[in-house]
Amino acid sequence: MKRSMTRGRWWGAGVAALCLWLAAAGGAQGGEAFATLEPKTSREGYLARLLINEVPFPGERGFVSEEDTRTAMREVLWVLHGRTKLVPAGYKQEEVGGTTGTNVLDFITARRQCEGFMRDAQGGLAMEARVEARVEYLLKLANSGSKPGRFANLLNYAQDLAKRYFAEGMTEADVFAELTSIGGVPVTGRPYSWMAGQDIYHPGGSFVRIPDSLRGLLGGNRFFTLQRKDGTQ
Amino acid sequence: MSSGRMASGQGWAMVLATSALSLVLSAATWGAEEAAAAAGQTAAESPAAPLTETPSADAAATESLNPPAAVLDPEYLEDLAVFLYWWYLDEEDLDLGDRKGFVFRVRRLRPEADEADHSEWAEIRLPAFKLGVVVKRPDYVIEETGDAVKGKMFRIVNLFRLDGTEDGEQETDGWQRVDLSLPDMLEEIYARYEHRRFPDAELTERLHRACRRAMNLDVNGREAGDQVMHIAPLSDVANEAWVYLENQCLLLQFTTDRDIEEPGGDPDGADMRVRGYNLLEDTITTPEEIPGTTQYMTMDQAGRALYNCLVLGKRLIVLNPEDAQETPIVKEFVVGRQ
Structure with a gap:
């Protein structure tokens, strides 16, 4: 009796170990997802989707590295934050962000600003179908395989960034915070615009292109700061 | 640098540490505009002195x-x-x-x-x-x-x-x-x-699927009548395809990091990014009209894209019969070719 109980205990331990190993190997397919996002109509989920929409993932044109994409997300958020809370002296808020507002969602959904994002007829947060279609595809990739990879890392990063922003405000370092002059032009520092796609175009207004030597190209986006208007050097 | 394979806690610590290191090292990541740019910059412009590599004898x-x-x-x-x-x-x-x-x-x-x-x-x-x-x-x-x-x-x-x-x-x-x-x-x-090259049948089908998925638009849909589209020539130096849908006045750009003509990838074209411009609504004369926007293209940009699609491109006309059971008729035409 005693011998069979011992054998049974070892057998049970072995089965348990096997189950644990299978669970680990099965990953998202059988258990908890590697990456999740808040609902798209929540402010955290909406902001995360904006950040995801503006940057390249592996396999997409403009992708450099995971870190480059993360930095691009942070700087896109800095642009939105700057338009909301850090309008430089000499500028009106609508000159910088195309509208007035008190939070980043106002600037994301501002008419004719962030392509693919808007408010619906009831004033709710809305986006083009293709934005969500891509997010679904990225989530599918992120939650495939046996362990989390770059897709999961980047999606989770976007969501964490959005959550922390609404909970704590802007706590991330800004790559462009210390800029004071570009090509002899006094600038405000901080990014106030980005342009996706080819770098041959300019967003107009008083935006000043941040060159490659100052990391102005991130995630396939060119970032712009503003000319200083307060008369200081 | 972690590629995201590590377990959570240790992995994040490594990622953060490596990120900090890469921020310092990346001041000259692109290495562009060294001498000319430096001449126009003050010390305050560079958050950290860029590191340059000294060519070795090796x-x-x-x-x-x-x-x-x-x-x-x-x-x-x-x-x-x-x-x-x-x-x-x-x-x-x-x-x-x-x-x-x-x-x-x-x-x-x-x-x-x-x-x-x-x-x-x-x-x-x-x-x-x-x-x-x-x-x-x-x-x-x-x-x-x-x-x-x-x-x-x-x-x-x-x-x-x-x-x-x-x-x-x-x-x-x-x-x-x-x-x-x-x-x-x-x-x-x-x-x-005389030597323009266009998407083959496989790539055209992938573009259709990507379009359908991203834009919720089926260019071969069963709306009866002609569906006219113009496909710009491909290039060996650009991983993109441009298509102009005449009926919808919609200019589509498809991009990817992999060779766009290479078969494979997601069968629904989900690995292609698709950007659409409604040329009636999404064009401006100059970005000065709406500073800071990411939504528009200028009429000059649109004009050049249309030149490539309509003049240099291949025109596809899909004739959808009234009877949905009938097979659509597809006609192709390329300027300068019979």
Whole structure:
């Protein structure tokens, strides 16, 4: 009796170990997802989707590295934050962000600003179908395989960034915070615009292109700061 | 650098540590505009002094500083000139002056990459066009699917204007110069009209699927009548396809990091990014109208895209019969070809 109980205990331990190993190997397919996002109509989920929409993932044109994409997300958020809370002296808020507002969602959904994002007829947060279609595809990739990879890392990063922003405000370092002059032009520092796609175009207004030597190209986006208007050097 | 494979706690610590290190090292990641840019900048412009690499006597290290051989190939550079001529060049850009030769300045770039990413990058400047490009030949694996993203050629990932100060730049820091004959270059550009290349059936079907998925638009949908679309020629230097849907007045751009003509990838085209511009609503004369927007294209940009789609492109007419059971009729037409 005693011998069979011992054998049974070892057998049970072995089965348990096997189950644990299978669970680990099965990953998202059988258990908890590697990456999740808040609902798209929540402010955290909406902001995360904006950040995801503006940057390249592996396999997409403009992708450099995971870190480059993360930095691009942070700087896109800095642009939105700057338009909301850090309008430089000499500028009106609508000159910088195309509208007035008190939070980043106002600037994301501002008419004719962030392509693919808007408010619906009831004033709710809305986006083009293709934005969500891509997010679904990225989530599918992120939650495939046996362990989390770059897709999961980047999606989770976007969501964490959005959550922390609404909970704590802007706590991330800004790559462009210390800029004071570009090509002899006094600038405000901080990014106030980005342009996706080819770098041959300019967003107009008083935006000043941040060159490659100052990391102005991130995630396939060119970032712009503003000319200083307060008369200081 | 973590590629995201580590378990959570340890992995995040490594990622953060590596990120901090890469921020310091990446001050000169792209290494662009060194001397000319530095001349126009104050110390306050650079958050950290950029690090530069000193070429070593070691042959392998020296070799790694040279531009990739593929981007020094005259045929490749001709392809690039043709593409820029068709898509971007205008009379303000063309600066032939007293030039007899057509100069390309080329150098290798080495941005900080993820572990196991062996992609190659280069920068190419064309002073006569006042344009420069950054090109990439990808070489990495998407771990989640096992798909290899491995390009055969260097394709444009960024394009920028030159301000003219680069023309007299010394060939230092890895720059190499390639001189081609200007008359031959122009002759090649004009001759290319006869050698346009278009998506084959497999790629066309992938574009359809990507369009259907991204835009919720089925260009072969059962709306009866003609569906007319114009497909711009492909290029070996650009990983993109442009299609103009006449009925919807919609200009579509498809991009990817993998060779767009390479079969494979997601069967629904989900790995292609699709951007649509409604030319009735999404065009402006100048970005000055709406500073800071990411939504619009200028009429000049639209005009050039339409030139490539309608004049240089292939017209596809899909005739959807009234009876949905009948097979659509597809007609193709390319200007200059019967």
